[in-house]
Amino acid sequence: MAxxxxxxxxxxxxxxxxxxxxxxxxxxxLWAQRDTWSLEDPPDxxxxxxxxxxxxxxxxxxxxxxxxxxxxxxxxxxxxxDKGEFFVAGWMAxxxxxxxxxxxxxxAARQAGERRGLVxxxxxxxxxxxxxxxxxxxxxxxxxxxxxxxxxxxxxxVDPKRLLERLVRDPDSDTRALSLRLxxxxxxxxxxxxxxxxxxxxxxxVRLWAGWALTELGSGDLARAALRKAATAGTPGALAALRAxxxxxPEKEVRVWLGGLMKSQATAPLAVRGIGMLGDRSVLxxxxxxxxQPTLAIAAVAAFLELFPExxxxxxxxxxxxxxxxxxxxxxxxxxxxxxxxxxxVEIWWRDQNLMQA
Numbered sequence: 001m002a003x004x005x006x007x008x009x010x011x012x013x014x015x016x017x018x019x020x021x022x023x024x025x026x027x028x029x030l031w032a033q034r035d036t037w038s039l040e041d042p043p044d045x046x047x048x049x050x051x052x053x054x055x056x057x058x059x060x061x062x063x064x065x066x067x068x069x070x071x072x073x074x075x076x077x078x079x080x081x082d083k084g085e086f087f088v089a090g091w092m093a094x095x096x097x098x099x100x101x102x103x104x105x106x107x108a109a110r111q112a113g114e115r116r117g118l119v120x121x122x123x124x125x126x127x128x129x130x131x132x133x134x135x136x137x138x139x140x141x142x143x144x145x146x147x148x149x150x151x152x153x154x155x156x157x158v159d160p161k162r163l164l165e166r167l168v169r170d171p172d173s174d175t176r177a178l179s180l181r182l183x184x185x186x187x188x189x190x191x192x193x194x195x196x197x198x199x200x201x202x203x204x205x206v207r208l209w210a211g212w213a214l215t216e217l218g219s220g221d222l223a224r225a226a227l228r229k230a231a232t233a234g235t236p237g238a239l240a241a242l243r244a245x246x247x248x249x250p251e252k253e254v255r256v257w258l259g260g261l262m263k264s265q266a267t268a269p270l271a272v273r274g275i276g277m278l279g280d281r282s283v284l285x286x287x288x289x290x291x292x293q294p295t296l297a298i299a300a301v302a303a304f305l306e307l308f309p310e311x312x313x314x315x316x317x318x319x320x321x322x323x324x325x326x327x328x329x330x331x332x333x334x335x336x337x338x339x340x341x342x343x344x345x346v347e348i349w350w351r352d353q354n355l356m357q358a
Contacts (some may be wrong), residue, residue, distance in 0.1 A: 023061035032084030083117035090121030123155030184213025220248025276303025294332035
């Protein structure tokens with residue numbers, strides 16, 4: 001009888017431990033998945049929101065588990081020092097207001113060269129929760145801490161006031177670029193001269209975000225040439241540069257520029273994507289033609305979804321199997337995982353929409 005009672009007592013404990021472990025693993029997986037979806041072009045906000053709801057359920061489990069979750073968090077971070085695992089460790093440290101844990105997690109991220117998960121962790125908490133930490137970081141001697149502080153401000157749209165005057169001149173190029181992005185997002189017209197000066201910086205990202213910020217202030221003419229150059233450079237910020245270049249206008253001139261990009265096989269996908277950023281839905285017939293060309297198909301899908309977000313729910317219009325689009329697509333994409341729009345189905349769908357509206 002004693003043995004049976006012990007088993008009954010031990011069993012719930014084992015189940016509880018397993019549940020906590022699953023919450024830790026699921027939280028890391030879901031945040032990483034959500035972050036990856038946010039990088040899609042254009043992102044599917046409905047999917048991102050759904051993943052966020054599932055993530056919150058697991059974070060609630062970690063709130064209940066409290067310090068009992070740390071052994072699993074530590075083990076997971078040691079085994080897989082990736083963005084999702086850093087998100088969980090950073091989120092837990094802030095949630096429990098454990099300064100030592102915050103510091104150790106930041107140091108681990110520094111060693112791993114992984115910042116995205118930490119930024120996500122601090123961004124997930126409300127500004128009031130991280131306010132004191134962010135203020136300390138913005139004035140820190142450590143470049144990584146300053147970067148994290150600015151990143152938190154970008155995520156929450158918080159204006160660091162006079163501190164931003166110094167941060168847009170920060171000696172660390174990553175922090176400076178992000179600070180310029182924040183200044184543009186906040187429409188800090190008082191920093192326009194700093195943005196113009198940053199257009200002469202050696203670092204590509206600093207120049208890009210300075211131009212982007214000027215465009216947000218309505219001064220895109222000062223950055224137009226630099227943004228167009230950045231858009232065609234193939235750097236990680238090329239898409240942001242393209243969007244800023246399109247926004248900088250004027251529209252007639254932008255269309256001429258995009259038309260020129262269409263003449264080169266190397267830049268034609270950028271032109272197709274840029275057309276989708278103009279907001280002109282009358283170009284759908286032209287986009288359908290581009291969907292039929294393997295080299296332009298991905299850009300055409302992105303442009304289509306930006307112009308017609310309501311089409312996301314029409315799963316019959318899309319396929320992840322290149323064979324559905326034709327042998328040329330199979331030869332071009334091989335085994336790559338891609339989402340293609342079936343041109344003929346898109347054309348029929350749009351004709352039906354017009355008939356319904358009529």
